[in-house]
Amino acid sequence: MQGADILVGIDAGTSVIKAVAFDLAGRQLASSSVPNRYHAGADGSATQSLPQTWNDCAAALRGLGEKIDGLAGRTAALSVTAQGDGTWLVGRDGPVGDAWLWLDARAAPTVARLAAGPGNRARFEATGTGLNTCQQGAQMAHMDAHAPELLDSAQVALHCKDWLYLNLTGIRATDPSEASFTFGNFRSRTYDDSVIEALGLTHRRALLPEIIEGTRTTHPLTKDAASQTGLRAGTPVCLGYVDMVMTALGAGVHGGAPGDVACSTVGSTGVHLRAVHPDRVHLNAEGTGYVICLPIPDMVTQVQTNMAATLNLDWILGVAAGIMSDMGAAVTHRDLIAHMDGWLAQSRPGQIVYHPYISEAGERGPFVNAAARAGFAGLNASHRYPDLIRAVAEGLGMAMRDCYAAMGPLPGELRLTGGAARSKALRGIMSASLNAPVRVSDREEAGAAGAAMMAAVAIGAYPDMDACIAEWVTPLLGPAEPPDTDLVAAYDRLFPAFAASRQALPPAWDALSAARAAYSKGNQDEQ
Numbered sequence: 001m002q003g004a005d006i007l008v009g010i011d012a013g014t015s016v017i018k019a020v021a022f023d024l025a026g027r028q029l030a031s032s033s034v035p036n037r038y039h040a041g042a043d044g045s046a047t048q049s050l051p052q053t054w055n056d057c058a059a060a061l062r063g064l065g066e067k068i069d070g071l072a073g074r075t076a077a078l079s080v081t082a083q084g085d086g087t088w089l090v091g092r093d094g095p096v097g098d099a100w101l102w103l104d105a106r107a108a109p110t111v112a113r114l115a116a117g118p119g120n121r122a123r124f125e126a127t128g129t130g131l132n133t134c135q136q137g138a139q140m141a142h143m144d145a146h147a148p149e150l151l152d153s154a155q156v157a158l159h160c161k162d163w164l165y166l167n168l169t170g171i172r173a174t175d176p177s178e179a180s181f182t183f184g185n186f187r188s189r190t191y192d193d194s195v196i197e198a199l200g201l202t203h204r205r206a207l208l209p210e211i212i213e214g215t216r217t218t219h220p221l222t223k224d225a226a227s228q229t230g231l232r233a234g235t236p237v238c239l240g241y242v243d244m245v246m247t248a249l250g251a252g253v254h255g256g257a258p259g260d261v262a263c264s265t266v267g268s269t270g271v272h273l274r275a276v277h278p279d280r281v282h283l284n285a286e287g288t289g290y291v292i293c294l295p296i297p298d299m300v301t302q303v304q305t306n307m308a309a310t311l312n313l314d315w316i317l318g319v320a321a322g323i324m325s326d327m328g329a330a331v332t333h334r335d336l337i338a339h340m341d342g343w344l345a346q347s348r349p350g351q352i353v354y355h356p357y358i359s360e361a362g363e364r365g366p367f368v369n370a371a372a373r374a375g376f377a378g379l380n381a382s383h384r385y386p387d388l389i390r391a392v393a394e395g396l397g398m399a400m401r402d403c404y405a406a407m408g409p410l411p412g413e414l415r416l417t418g419g420a421a422r423s424k425a426l427r428g429i430m431s432a433s434l435n436a437p438v439r440v441s442d443r444e445e446a447g448a449a450g451a452a453m454m455a456a457v458a459i460g461a462y463p464d465m466d467a468c469i470a471e472w473v474t475p476l477l478g479p480a481e482p483p484d485t486d487l488v489a490a491y492d493r494l495f496p497a498f499a500a501s502r503q504a505l506p507p508a509w510d511a512l513s514a515a516r517a518a519y520s521k522g523n524q525d526e527q
Contacts, residue, residue: 005023005074007021007022007078007452008020008061008079008452009022009081009240009449009455010060010061010080010081010164011082011445012057012081012082012160013243014083014102015036015268017034017036017056018031018033018060019031019063019448020064022452026449026453026472026473028443028445031444031445032060034057034059034063036053037052037056044104044108046101046102046105049099050090053099058225058228061229065231071230072226072231072235073232075235077238077459078168078231078235078236078455079214079237079238079452079454080165081450083101083102083243084134084159085101085136086100086134087100088160088162089151089154090154090172097150099160102135104134105133105360105370106139107138107142110145110146111133119194119197119198120287121287123194124283126186126192126194127180127183127184127186128289129181129182129291130288130289130290131368132368133361136157136159137182137195137201138199140201141199141200151207154207155172155207156208156209157209158209159174161239161240162175162209165219165239168222169219169222170222171212172209173212174211175240177242177293179191179211180293181293183208191211212239213295214239214241214295214455215295215457215458216458218237218455218459220235220236221236236458238451240451240454244265244303246447246449247447248263248265249449249465249469249473250445250447250448250472251415251417251441251473253294254296254465254469255474260413261274261411261412261415262274262413262414262415262436263416264430265417266310266396266419266421267310267419268308268309269305269306269307269308270305270400271303271305272304272400273301273302274404274411275300276299276302277298281302282302284407286406288304288365288366288367289303289305289403290303302408304406305403306364306400307357307364307365308358308359308374309356309418309420312354313340315358316389317337317340320385321336340423341424344390344429346386347386347389347390349390349394350493351383351390352391352394353494354392354395355399355502356374356395356396357374365406366402369509371506371509376388376391393425396426396429397432397434402495404434410435411434413437413438414438414439415440416439417441417443421440427481431482431484432484432488432490433491434483437481437483438481439477441473441477441478442477443476
């Protein structure tokens with residue numbers, strides 16, 4: 001497209017949809033965002049409107065056009081990534097109800113049934129991915145057993161980015177990353193009939209869309225989508241990979257010795273990845289984690305994900321905010337965040353174990369247990385609030401180490417992104433937990449950048465992804481921050497206590513879950 005000098009990356013997360021403009025050399029020019037909305041139900045459901053999600057995406061693109069003069073004519077291509085997992089069903093006349101998000105926990109009994117089945121280990125060895133309630137395969141299997149009318153009404157089962165791609169291009173498709181870790185084989189990047197059979201979905205095979213590789217194939221923006229977004233009809237659109245690997249790609253997961261460099265996004269959730277050749281994938285005995293393809297030939301990421309990361313810090317700070325508010329001294333979350341590094345400095349490292357399983361959905365990495373809950377071990381009467389803050393922060397580091405240990409040897413370098421990367425004290429805890437130097441990227445919107453990098457390769461702005469990384473990623477990586485040797489020693493002593501208590505807690509979690517269920521049932525009966 002003559003005169004086109006901008007690439008647009010769309011990143012549709014769980015809480016916000018962003019449209020970000022970059023020049024062809026990777027410099028961010030402007031961004032526009034629209035809050036995302038979903039509904040959480042008492043039954044464990046977490047759902048989102050398909051039409052509203054598309055409308056919000058279009059609004060974000062229009063907002064970007066208001067910030068950049070002539071955006072429509074200057075856009076060489078746009079690419080879309082989005083929240084992973086979940087089930088977005090589309091029928092002949094449009095959406096089949098609301099999407100089931102990755103947060104949806106309703107498929108838990110189906111996950112337990114399938115995980116105990118004879119085909120589950122073979123399914124894991126093909127996909128490299130443990131079963132959990134987040135995934136489309138588990139959710140569709142649950143629908144098939146308990147709400148078959150949903151699947152009966154559908155013509156295709158999509159993910160969030162696929163739904164947006166359909167609205168942008170009119171094409172029903174998915175990408176190799178989500179296709180292979182859900183229904184396929186990470187080595188071939190195609191669907192695997194034995195995996196589909198293990199999920200009990202052979203008779204639903206026709207719902208799975210075509211797989212397209214976004215670095216090689218694009219489709220033109222439709223006239224209808226152009227009128228809604230303010231962009232030009234015919235603009236090439238690239239289907240990105242799932243947001244986890246797009247963020248990691250933009251933040252530097254690939255570059256350096258394969259397997260030695262790791263990338264963690266420590267935000268509301270924790271996502272821990274390392275890029276390896278498929279032959280070097282470590283499939284753990286527990287059958288957990290993900291293997292997700294990169295948009296690079298013969299490279300995949302091994303992934304372990306924590307359901308909650310900085311949400312744990314939000315909780316402990318929220319406790320203080322609530323108490324102070326009740327005492328008539330209201331403070332904001334921002335006020336307390338400003339004190340966090342000082343509180344960490346007032347406390348001794350490695351004194352208390354904290355398991356950061358604060359999510360009501362339990363945990364999925366490096367183990368899957370919907371009943372898992374957060375807790376402290378080792379408190380005594382001398383401990384004060386700063387000690388609890390430190391324990392929670394160290395719990396994030398221990399959970400990260402737990403995840404990387406499940407993927408093989410600990411990495412030699414950690415590239416960190418997300419909210420935790422902004423705090424020097426938190427970076428130090430993460431670095432010491434792995435005994436690895438930390439580097440932080442100056443890339444502001446790594447997920448959108450990763451998607452835009454795929455578009456850059458697709459339109460020939462770069463010959464391959466390595467060349468794009470050399471200009472878009474490597475120059476933005478900050479200097480290596482070496483781990484504190486005293487902290488490393490403290491955390492080497494702390495981790496065995498963390499791991500031993502984590503492995504001993506499942507019976508207690510189960511008993512607590514049963515007690516809560518009995519209490520809730522008793523209250524319902526009284527009403």
